[in-house]
Amino acid sequence: MLLNLEYFNSVWVTSLTNQILQPNAIALGNFDGLHQGHIEVLKPVIKTEKEKIYKTVVSFTPHPQEFFTGQQRKLLTPLAEKISYLEKLGLEQLILLPFDRELANLSPEDFLKELLVKKLAVRFISVGEDFRFGYQRSGDAKLLRAIAHTLGIEVEITNLKNQKDVRISSSEIRQALTLGEIEKANAMLGREYSILGKVIKGQQLGQKLGFPTANLEILPVKFLPKQGVYLVRVELINQPHSSHLGLMNIGYRPTVNGQNLTVETHLLDWSGDLYNQTLSVNLIKFLRPEQKFDSLEALKAQINADIQTARKLNLTISHE
Incomplete structure (x- = not known):
């Protein structure tokens, strides 16, 4: 799905790579729910103090899992809700990369060099330590950092965040909501x-x-x-x-x-x-x-x- 260029409140949202605001400091991931673990990944971008660099979230549409299974995923934060939260956090741009067969087949090197660097003009990247990318999820956060280092791009890897010895994740939040464990879900969300x-x-x-x-x-x-x-x-x-x-x-x-x-x-x-x-x-x-x-x-x-x-x-x- 390609989105028309538009501002949602103060956040610039697009899936058109030729119309992206540049250059960018990016947080990379799906971020459904924008839970406490996601916030930790976003913080390094939010705190970016470099002049003339956009504080950006890069995500995918549809969700890769939805693309491969053909089954629509119910979302904790549909697009309008996600944008509203991003605005409150101080993010300036949301790029929704169309997830298709071409993107899925990119090698980890091409994903970074051809997409993130050439088309998005990325200068800084923040990811969680469980981030995977590239063909058949063959790249991990450490490989991303290694490739980016050769290009002079800093990559910050955020540790996973736990709530009472349980890893905070969108899946855990969904499970808690399904069971009616609202307090548990809210604790992981931070709201x-x-x-x-x-x-x-x-x-x-x-x-x-x-x-x-x-x-x-x-x-x-x-x-x-x-x-x-x-x-x-x-x-x-x-x-x-x-x-x-x-x-x-x-x-x-x-x-x-x-x-x-x-x-x-x-x-x-x-x-x-x-x-x-x-x-x-x-x-x-x-x-x-x-x-x-x-x-x-x-x-x-x-x-x-x-x-x-x-x-x-x-x-x-x-x-x-």
Whole structure:
């Protein structure tokens, strides 16, 4: 996929190598999730003090694993979310190299010399110690440094980062989210895992029960955690610094024989029209799995109980 040249906020984003801002100090990798391990790889680029050199992230589209398997990967940070985080970190450019058979067949030497040096004008490279590149992943971080040294290019290799003896990785974060282990996922991310979505009209069942919910339209590529009910913190994108405690349900609403997966959020102590607004729903804790109730009254009683649990947990978390 080739992207049209454009600025997203203050980050220049392109996959067109003839339109790249040059020269570059780059962090090289996929960076899905932008977790704490990724941040360590980005830091040397962010701290670059050389004049007239762009602080750049170089990644691939599609993900190499997706290219080889033909299976679409759900993303922890779809493109718009990734760009937003990169901007906050102080990065200036995101280059999304089209990953195709030609790129996959490049030798490690050609990957560096013909692509990174000739087309991207790279002056500095930062990678994690597990970085692999070139044909059949034959190159590693040490080989990258050795080849780059002959060209007068500095390569910084960042050690892997652990969280309680577990290596921080996108795969570990996905596993934690799948199991509903939100605190573990958030610790590895260094922030609360968020789900971004536009509020659309639903069946308005929550309103009939006395608990109006915002039905979110989520990008199909977004990775969703375990189905069930969550304690969340909700931010309205058009209202900076706004934060509201809430409950989110991810599931099929079996009590009313729902057929489609929905993501619904109820904001506590909120009144107002949320339709067409974009919300960032930040996950704090998994409360319970989704379940089918014998009646709407039983469902309503459980929602009341969930709200009480949410308030108590919020007080506990606030005083920690």
